[in-house]
Amino acid sequence: QQGEVSNTPEAHDQSYLCPVTVGGQTLNLDFDTGSADLWVYSTLMPTSEQRGHSVYNPDSSSSSNAQSDNSWTIQYSDGSGASGTVYADKVVVGSVTATSQAVEAATSVSSAFIKETHNDGLLGLAFSSINTVQPTQQTTFFDTVKSTLAKPLFTAHLKKGAPGSYDFGYIDTSKYTGSITYAHVDTSNGLWEFTASGYAVGSGSTVATPYDSIADTGTSLLYLPTEIVAAYYGEVNGAMYDSSQGGYTVPCDSNLPDFVAIIGGSRHTVPGSYINYAPISETSCFGGIQANDGIGHSVFGDVFLKSQFVVFDGSNSPRVGFAKQ
Numbered sequence: 184q185q186g187e188v189s190n191t192p193e194a195h196d197q198s199y200l201c202p203v204t205v206g207g208q209t210l211n212l213d214f215d216t217g218s219a220d221l222w223v224y225s226t227l228m229p230t231s232e233q234r235g236h237s238v239y240n241p242d243s244s245s246s247s248n249a250q251s252d253n254s255w256t257i258q259y260s261d262g263s264g265a266s267g268t269v270y271a272d273k274v275v276v277g278s279v280t281a282t283s284q285a286v287e288a289a290t291s292v293s294s295a296f297i298k299e300t301h302n303d304g305l306l307g308l309a310f311s312s313i314n315t316v317q318p319t320q321q322t323t324f325f326d327t328v329k330s331t332l333a334k335p336l337f338t339a340h341l342k343k344g345a346p347g348s349y350d351f352g353y354i355d356t357s358k359y360t361g362s363i364t365y366a367h368v369d370t371s372n373g374l375w376e377f378t379a380s381g382y383a384v385g386s387g388s389t390v391a392t393p394y395d396s397i398a399d400t401g402t403s404l405l406y407l408p409t410e411i412v413a414a415y416y417g418e419v420n421g422a423m424y425d426s427s428q429g430g431y432t433v434p435c436d437s438n439l440p441d442f443v444a445i446i447g448g449s450r451h452t453v454p455g456s457y458i459n460y461a462p463i464s465e466t467s468c469f470g471g472i473q474a475n476d477g478i479g480h481s482v483f484g485d486v487f488l489k490s491q492f493v494v495f496d497g498s499n500s501p502r503v504g505f506a507k508q
């Protein structure tokens with residue numbers, strides 16, 4: 184099988200949500216290549232926390248089966264989290280169907296999620312080795328359906344301020360220009376982890392330096408080594424590290440330089456305008472490039488990914504591919 188589902192950006196392209204049917208009930212989920220749990224808002228949560236969301240009601244699904252011995256709890260790098268119980272149910276993404284997918288029904292979610300009123304949960308697309316269900320670890324939607332897909336891959340086509348798509352099982356050549364360049368993925372941390380080999384700022388010269396990175400659709404910004412971040416903002420008049428904001432800010436009227444990442448031996452360019460992420464005040468804007476301190480690797484999040492067509496190849500030698508949109 185193969186299929187396509189649309190994604191729609193939240194404000195500032197902070198996240199991208201896709202309609203998914205779970206036991207015949209449609210929820211809008213954040214597809215996250217940085218985690219491996221499919222969890223949903225549910226009727227098991229306090230009613231007040233459900234308000235404004237579409238929720239999964241396992242009792243009203245004719246295809247749900249409680250996995251009563253299993254539970255889950257997840258913490259994300261931004262400090263948010265959720266926990267709950269587990270059901271097996273039918274999950275449909277576009278036209279791709281998992282007849283019995285582990286659906287992690289939330290009993291509790293952290294305040295950061297409650298604030299995202301259109302987000303009804305996450306669909307993890309990292310490797311199942313980091314799924315949090317205990318005592319019996321479960322597979323991601325992609326791993327559940329992979330053997331039934333025409334090709335064992337999915338693609339991400341995220342756009343700046345406009346709907347895009349995720350495709351499963353095929354590469355739509357109309358969604359990119361030029362060629363796709365691939366980088367080998369190291370799956371030992373359960374992530375789409377690769378090594379970028381250099382960078383350039385604007386029209387500046389290319390600096391060859393390897394940096395361990397992940398492709399993460401569930402992270403909004405582009406997190407890079409501190410020396411690369413300093414080199415970038417060193418080219419921006421009025422840029423500053425503002426500890427009260429927790430990162431670099433730029434004047435909102437800046438003409439920001441492009442950022443070029445060298446991956447798979449090719450140049451992949453983020454337009455400077457994508458690096459003006461969101462206004463903080465009348466004149467100050469939060470930078471879309473921030474330091475990766477404390478994360479342990481660089482994170483190619485939506486600020487970068489929305490300039491690319493990205494292939495997540497789950498074959499026996501996993502790799503990520505990037506092409507210009």
Ligand SMILES: COc1ccc(CN)cc1O
Nearest residue numbers: 198259263295296401402
């Ligand atoms: C609070 O919102 C989120 C927290 C964590 C992730 C996964 N990186 C996605 C979210 O939308």
